[in-house]
Amino acid sequence: MLIEKSGKKDTVSIGSKNPTNAYLYIRRDHRPKVELTSTSMSYQTSKKLIDLRDKTVLKFENENVERLVLKTKTGRFVLEKSGDTWQITSPIRKSADKSEVEKLLNKVKNARVNKFVVEKAVDLQKYGLRKPSFVFTVYLKPNQARKTLFIGKKTPGGDYYAKDDSRDPIMSISKDVPEGLQPTLFDLRNKKILTFKRADLAGIKLIYKDTTIVCEKDTSNKWVIAYPESAKAKSWKISSLLAGLENLKAAEFLGESKQAFRKAGFRRPELIVHLYDKDKNLVESLYIGRSYDAKKNYVTNRKKKEVFGVSSDDLKTIEISLNELKTN
Structure with a gap:
C-alpha cells in the first residue's frame, strides 16, 4: 500500500x-x-474500486427542488413547489400531497449504484436508455439547474440500467427505485378535504336535518355548548370532532360537474359543519351528502368546487349528537 x-x-x-x-x-x-x-x-x-467510488445515483438536495417532472409507465406528471406546498400542474392543476412528492424525491436522492456497468456506452438502446421507461427530472434553485435520471431495461440479475444525464457511466440500480416511481394521479393529489388551523377556531356549528348545535369557546378558552341549550361540552369530544375534520381524506375524487353535485345530495345534506374564528368569520365548512356503496359518503367543502367520496367510518367522530357532547 x-x-x-x-x-x-x-x-x-x-x-x-x-x-x-x-x-x-x-x-x-x-x-x-x-x-x-x-x-x-x-x-x-x-476494498474494491466500486467501494471507493461515489455511488450516488443523482445528486441533489430536496430543499432545493422547485420543479419535478416524472415520466413513468403510469403517465407524465409535472409538480411545482410554491412556498412550502406542492402543486400538480400537469396533467391537471390541483394541490399535491406533499408527503407523496417527498417520497418520490427521497426514492431517487437516497438511491445508490449497485454496479458501474460501462464507463461510456456507445449504444444506449442496448440498455433501454434511448427511449427510457422512466425519466426523473428535477429543477433546482436558484437558477433552475436541471438534473435528470434515465431508467431503462432490467438487467439479467433483476436490477435496472440507469444513467445520470450529466455523466457517462451506465449503472445498475435496485428495482426498488423504478418500482417506487410509479404513482397514479390519485396518489399524487392532496386528499385532505378541509384546511384550517385548530388554534384559530372559536366556534363550531353542526346543522342536522332536524336540529342545530352550536359550540363556542368561553372567556377561559374552554368549549361550551351555546345552542340549543347552554351546557359544558366534553373537551375530548370536541378534540375528537376537530381531529376527525383535520384528518378527513378523500377515498375518491368524483368530479366537479353539476351532475356530480346533484347526485351527492347536497341540497338537503345529512350534516353541515361550519367552523368559525374568534371574530365569527367562516373559516371552513363540510357538507356531508347521501351515502353510496354502503360504506361511503359524498362530501364537499366550503369552496363547493368538487365532490369527494370518503369512508363512512371516518365520519363517526364528526356526526355527534347533543347528548354525546354534553358533560354529565
Missing part, C-alpha cells in the same frame, strides 16, 4: 494476523522493524 502525506511517499507492506488474530503485522519501507496494527487496516485496504 502506497501512502502519501505532505508530499512524502511511503510504502506499507501488510502481512498476516498475529497468533491471537487481534492485530496485523506490517512493515514500512523506511523502517526495517515489523510492527503490529489494527486488523481494520486489512478491511480498509481490501
Whole structure:
C-alpha cells in the first residue's frame, strides 16, 4: 500500500494476523522493524474500486427542488413547489400531497449504484436508455439547474440500467427505485378535504336535518355548548370532532360537474359543519351528502368546487349528537 502525506511517499507492506488474530503485522519501507496494527487496516485496504467510488445515483438536495417532472409507465406528471406546498400542474392543476412528492424525491436522492456497468456506452438502446421507461427530472434553485435520471431495461440479475444525464457511466440500480416511481394521479393529489388551523377556531356549528348545535369557546378558552341549550361540552369530544375534520381524506375524487353535485345530495345534506374564528368569520365548512356503496359518503367543502367520496367510518367522530357532547 502506497501512502502519501505532505508530499512524502511511503510504502506499507501488510502481512498476516498475529497468533491471537487481534492485530496485523506490517512493515514500512523506511523502517526495517515489523510492527503490529489494527486488523481494520486489512478491511480498509481490501476494498474494491466500486467501494471507493461515489455511488450516488443523482445528486441533489430536496430543499432545493422547485420543479419535478416524472415520466413513468403510469403517465407524465409535472409538480411545482410554491412556498412550502406542492402543486400538480400537469396533467391537471390541483394541490399535491406533499408527503407523496417527498417520497418520490427521497426514492431517487437516497438511491445508490449497485454496479458501474460501462464507463461510456456507445449504444444506449442496448440498455433501454434511448427511449427510457422512466425519466426523473428535477429543477433546482436558484437558477433552475436541471438534473435528470434515465431508467431503462432490467438487467439479467433483476436490477435496472440507469444513467445520470450529466455523466457517462451506465449503472445498475435496485428495482426498488423504478418500482417506487410509479404513482397514479390519485396518489399524487392532496386528499385532505378541509384546511384550517385548530388554534384559530372559536366556534363550531353542526346543522342536522332536524336540529342545530352550536359550540363556542368561553372567556377561559374552554368549549361550551351555546345552542340549543347552554351546557359544558366534553373537551375530548370536541378534540375528537376537530381531529376527525383535520384528518378527513378523500377515498375518491368524483368530479366537479353539476351532475356530480346533484347526485351527492347536497341540497338537503345529512350534516353541515361550519367552523368559525374568534371574530365569527367562516373559516371552513363540510357538507356531508347521501351515502353510496354502503360504506361511503359524498362530501364537499366550503369552496363547493368538487365532490369527494370518503369512508363512512371516518365520519363517526364528526356526526355527534347533543347528548354525546354534553358533560354529565
